[in-house]
Amino acid sequence: KNEVEQSPQNLTAQEGEFITINCSYSVGISALHWLQQHPGGGIVSLFMLSSGKKKHGRLIATINIQEKHSSLHITASHPRDSAVYICAVANSGGGADGLTFGKGTHLIIQP
């Protein structure tokens, strides 16, 4: 089973700061998802990537397949970015064994 580790577990920053959240996994994957979960449980998919880099607004996600590592960056952070950010991986080799999730990074952006 893939082991997914995220760091940091908790992060508090000031508005405007550049934020980096890291995700590492133990076994080769076919795709990696970054998800955002707000209080109350709603989960929104931010990115799905299998190589390189993707950008959407102030969010940037990168993945290094060889190093089994991905990062999520937030530029010009804002209090509304406060949420739990979850990394999830889809294992390679086919098979319907679900996504494996990290425990999440709890981000608080203070005004």
Place this chain on the structure above:
Amino acid sequence: GAGVSQSPRYKVAKRGQDVALRCDPISGHVSLFWYQQALGQGPEFLTYFQNEAQLDKSGLPSDRFFAERPEGSVSTLKIQRTQQEDSAVYLCASSERLAGFFDEQYFGPGTRLTVT
């Protein structure tokens, strides 16, 4: 269009009671997933449907858990003889295509189950 919806949003059950949790995926989405999220933890995979076929139920924690999607759209997760350790948020997600793990998943708001 509408996103993934789940009902009820909150459920309190007495230990030993049976519960049924409903998921309405996005219309036309082929793949449907159930996840369990304990407090302070990331979600964990329970089971996966492609249309009406349950292709993987390896994540179901015990035989008290049962899921179905008889017509390939709405799905129900049933938990029999609930135990306190079943208390969690149950998340449903759907994706448009087959092999949904390689496809963006759209999550419902979850059902928070509390077993007393």
